[in-house]
Amino acid sequence: MAIKFFKIYDFEEHGEAPQEINSLRTVEVEGKRVCLVRLAEGYFAIDDKCPHAGARLGLGKCTPEGMVICPIHRYQYNVKTGRGLPQQGDYVNSYPVETRNDGVYIGFEKKWWQF
Ligand code: FES
Numbered sequence: 001m002a003i004k005f006f007k008i009y010d011f012e013e014h015g016e017a018p019q020e021i022n023s024l025r026t027v028e029v030e031g032k033r034v035c036l037v038r039l040a041e042g043y044f045a046i047d048d049k050c051p052h053a054g055a056r057l058g059l060g061k062c063t064p065e066g067m068v069i070c071p072i073h074r075y076q077y078n079v080k081t082g083r084g085l086p087q088q089g090d091y092v093n094s095y096p097v098e099t100r101n102d103g104v105y106i107g108f109e110k111k112w113w114q115f
Contacts, residue, residue, distance in 0.1 A: 003096060003107040004114070006030060010103045018104070019043075024068060026058030029106055034095060036106070037062050037079045042099055044079040045106050047092040051084075057092070 006029050009018040019025065019038040026048045027036045033048035035057040046068065048058050055072040062068050066079045076085050082094035096107040 001109045001111060004110040005096075005098060005105040005107045007102075008036065008097075008104045008106050012102070014103075022062055022064050024058055024060065024062045026056055027106075030108065032108070033058070034106065035060075035068060035079075036097070037066065037068060039064070039066050039079070043097040043104050045095040045097050046077060046079055046082050049092075050075060050077075051090045051092060052088075
């Protein structure tokens with residue numbers, strides 16, 4: 001399966017730093033909500049919906065190490081891998097994010113007929 005990238009931030013429109021380091025927010029791309037995190041090392045994206053009880057992870061907090069903390073029951077997910085803490089035994093999907101010269105892009109797997 002191939003990956004198709006969609007622009008989230010346009011540096012001309014949103015500026016060179018559209019999101020602060022160690023911040024997170026929900027963005028909607030192609031009708032899908034994702035939790036977008038900016039760490040010192042770059043941008044990362046995971047599902048916005050918490051698998052525990054459906055809270056929006058984009059309304060939670062993020063540690064400098066890249067653990068997203070759910071705003072409701074404080075489950076934690078690694079923004080790089082999507083894995084929850086070992087005692088949780090769950091995960092969220094993670095998505096590739098690329099910072100290019102003109103902006104920030106997120107990639108979704110697409111089947112050939114969706115291109
Ligand atoms: S809804 Fe996220 S931890 Fe419960």
